[in-house]
Amino acid sequence: MGSLVTIRGLHKAYPMGDETVHALDGVDLDFDRGEYIAILGPSGSGKSTLMHILGFMDQPTAGSIIFEGEEVSSLGADRRAWYRSNRVGFVFQSFNLLPRLTVLENVALPLLYREDSDRKANEAAAKHALERVGMSHRLEHRPTQLSGGERQRVAIARAIVGKPSIVFADEPTGNLDVKNVDRILDLLGSLLAEGITVIVVTHDLGVAARARRIISMRAGKVQEDRRQ
Amino acid sequence: MRIFVRLRPAVINGLRELQANKVRSLLSMSGIILGVASLVAMVTVVEGMMGNFKQFVDGMGGLEKITVERQSLPKDQEHLAALSESITLRDVDQIRATIPLISNISPEVSVGWEKIVYEGREAVTSILGCTPDYLPVARRWIDPGQGRFISDLDILYRTDVVVLGASIATDLFPPNVDPLGKVIRVKGKRFVVVGLLNKINGSNGMFSRWRNNGVFIPVTTATSKFTGNNHLTALGLRIADANDLQYAVDQVERSLLQMHHGLKDFSINTNEETLESFRKTQSAFKLSLGGVAAISLFIGGIGIMNVMLASINERIREIGVRKAVGARGSDLFLQFLAEAAVISVMGGVIGLSVSMGIVWLMNYILTQAIPSMALSTLDWKIMAQGLGFSVIVGLVAGVYPALRAAKLDPIEALRHE
Numbered sequence: 340m341g342s343l344v345t346i347r348g349l350h351k352a353y354p355m356g357d358e359t360v361h362a363l364d365g366v367d368l369d370f371d372r373g374e375y376i377a378i379l380g381p382s383g384s385g386k387s388t389l390m391h392i393l394g395f396m397d398q399p400t401a402g403s404i405i406f407e408g409e410e411v412s413s414l415g416a417d418r419r420a421w422y423r424s425n426r427v428g429f430v431f432q433s434f435n436l437l438p439r440l441t442v443l444e445n446v447a448l449p450l451l452y453r454e455d456s457d458r459k460a461n462e463a464a465a466k467h468a469l470e471r472v473g474m475s476h477r478l479e480h481r482p483t484q485l486s487g488g489e490r491q492r493v494a495i496a497r498a499i500v501g502k503p504s505i506v507f508a509d510e511p512t513g514n515l516d517v518k519n520v521d522r523i524l525d526l527l528g529s530l531l532a533e534g535i536t537v538i539v540v541t542h543d544l545g546v547a548a549r550a551r552r553i554i555s556m557r558a559g560k561v562q563e564d565r566r567q
Numbered sequence: 568m569r570i571f572v573r574l575r576p577a578v579i580n581g582l583r584e585l586q587a588n589k590v591r592s593l594l595s596m597s598g599i600i601l602g603v604a605s606l607v608a609m610v611t612v613v614e615g616m617m618g619n620f621k622q623f624v625d626g627m628g629g630l631e632k633i634t635v636e637r638q639s640l641p642k643d644q645e646h647l648a649a650l651s652e653s654i655t656l657r658d659v660d661q662i663r664a665t666i667p668l669i670s671n672i673s674p675e676v677s678v679g680w681e682k683i684v685y686e687g688r689e690a691v692t693s694i695l696g697c698t699p700d701y702l703p704v705a706r707r708w709i710d711p712g713q714g715r716f717i718s719d720l721d722i723l724y725r726t727d728v729v730v731l732g733a734s735i736a737t738d739l740f741p742p743n744v745d746p747l748g749k750v751i752r753v754k755g756k757r758f759v760v761v762g763l764l765n766k767i768n769g770s771n772g773m774f775s776r777w778r779n780n781g782v783f784i785p786v787t788t789a790t791s792k793f794t795g796n797n798h799l800t801a802l803g804l805r806i807a808d809a810n811d812l813q814y815a816v817d818q819v820e821r822s823l824l825q826m827h828h829g830l831k832d833f834s835i836n837t838n839e840e841t842l843e844s845f846r847k848t849q850s851a852f853k854l855s856l857g858g859v860a861a862i863s864l865f866i867g868g869i870g871i872m873n874v875m876l877a878s879i880n881e882r883i884r885e886i887g888v889r890k891a892v893g894a895r896g897s898d899l900f901l902q903f904l905a906e907a908a909v910i911s912v913m914g915g916v917i918g919l920s921v922s923m924g925i926v927w928l929m930n931y932i933l934t935q936a937i938p939s940m941a942l943s944t945l946d947w948k949i950m951a952q953g954l955g956f957s958v959i960v961g962l963v964a965g966v967y968p969a970l971r972a973a974k975l976d977p978i979e980a981l982r983h984e
Contacts, residue, residue, distance in 0.1 A: 396890075416895070420893055420894065420896075421893070421895075423891060428892075429892070435887075435888045436888075437889075439584075449892035451576055452894045453893070456572060
């Protein structure tokens with residue numbers, strides 16, 4: 340497995356009132372392709388900030404990120420949008436499906452913003468992704484007509500529809516009942532076989548235990564990086 | 568091509584939002600609807616009025632006609648009233664001889680409204696003494712088979728012949744009687760009907776009825792048999808080219824002043840003055856109605872901006888999701904601009920149909936008040952302009968909300984409850 344991301348000396352500081360908050364305070368990490376990683380930590384530990392920066396939603400204040408061999412720590416907004424639509428996928432705690440769109444349209448959404456967007460091809464890819472998560476029987480439903488577990492499966496389909504290198508899952512089981520937690524975590528785990536790196540951000544030890552590598556964060560620093 | 572690919576889903580999305588928020592969207596459209604409807608309807612109706620008026624001016628002899636009428640002397644010349652000879656046939660000869668710009672000159676003597684009789688049937692109409700030049704000056708003619716007009720010989724011999732206006736002929740004669748060659752009594756005197764003037768079928772009913780009225784006798788017969796003096800009531804002058812109007816008016820005035828020893832006992836009128844005053848009314852109408860329409864469109868724009876801002880506030884999370892999955896700022900800008908455009912285009916289309924209703928209603932009311940008045944018809948150019956305005960307003964109003972959506976930070980937007 341080749342190296343996917345190399346992070347060195349990553350800093351992120353926010354001004355908050357008169358003070359400056361150091362959300363990330365010198366983080367060095369390496370991720371390989373096909374790794375299953377859990378980032379664990381209490382709120383305010385910097386785990387969300389790390390996910391946002393690695394997910395091309397935010398820029399670091401200092402430090403370097405080599406993603407697939409390219410320095411990406413100071414990309415412009417449009418270039419970061421390109422990475423979001425082509426290289427990463429997100430799974431959120433509250434699903435974040437668009438209520439007015441059908442299941443199929445929700446899943447096809449990331450492809451809509453690609454340069455080579457084509458309606459027919461997008462639809463085919465979305466159908467394929469929904470098959471992968473076992474939701475191909477609900478293509479024309481609205482998200483509100485689905486159960487929580489089903490919604491999260493649709494969200495996972497949306498995250499993988501663009502064949503990303505990394506899928507970020509931010510507390511993916513936080514809104515699910517016990518029965519569905521396992522199913523979703525199994526589904527996330529099965530993505531590794533396709534060479535996708537899965538990074539689960541959580542404060543739930545049980546969820547983190549599924550990963551092969553657990554990174555604990557505290558006060559903007561990596562406290563522990565343990566492989567199991 | 569690329570922009571079209573991006574635009575398609577944006578427009579579809581806009582239509583969906585519209586459908587999802589029908590009442591709100593309709594309310595936000597109301598300004599645009601009102602603006603477009605008033606703009607298109609008012610311009611159309613004013614154009615229609617202008618068309619009616621042009622027809623009226625044409626009926627009056629067009630812009631190439633100059634009318635000289637008798638007038639009492641101005642205050643500073645009042646003490647010379649005894650010297651005033653009024654307008655006479657001498658003036659006609661003088662103008663004909665000295666002003667080449669004037670192509671025809673029609674001396675007219677108004678005998679007044681009098682009773683005419685044919686075998687017990689009566690009609691009251693105006694009696695005008697005139698010469699053969701009346702036809703070209705008034706732009707009238709006699710249709711084939713309808714006899715002849717007054718001739719030079721009639722003028723010379725003061726014959727007792729009469730030409731009837733079309734509506735008088737039908738009033739005075741039973742339908743199965745040919746008026747030509749019949750003898751009628753005009754103010755008690757016997758006249759032979761020699762011709763029928765052409766019938767004017769204007770869409771303006773009252774006006775064409777008035778134009779079809781009247782009877783015409785030789786001007787010399789009128790002065791010798793009825794008025795008893797050589798005073799003319801008016802001169803109708805025609806020029807070849809309307810562009811020469813002002814020169815012709817100046818020359819006629821100078822010539823007449825000379826003939827009348829400097830006494831200003833006449834007035835010179837042209838249809839241009841009437842047309843000009845109507846043009847002023849028209850532009851005043853257009854300005855004030857245009858102002859009303861502009862204000863409505865402006866308010867319509869504010870309405871759209873308002874509803875777009877509200878919509879964006881409700882959909883901050885959606886914006887965050889779209890950005891998280893790869894939408895650029897420009898994608899969201901386009902999406903929300905397209906939504907504003909969809910609202911305004913829909914408003915514009917509804918406004919156009921409302922304007923059709925207004926024009927129909929105005930036509931209905933006007934034709935009730937004035938039967939067979941010329942109808943205003945919708946011009947596709949004006950409609951296209953109305954629609955264009957609404958699109959522009961929508962786009963301008965959409966820019967600021969769309970920019971706000973485009974600039975939202977995805978992380979903040981996703982955290983939004």
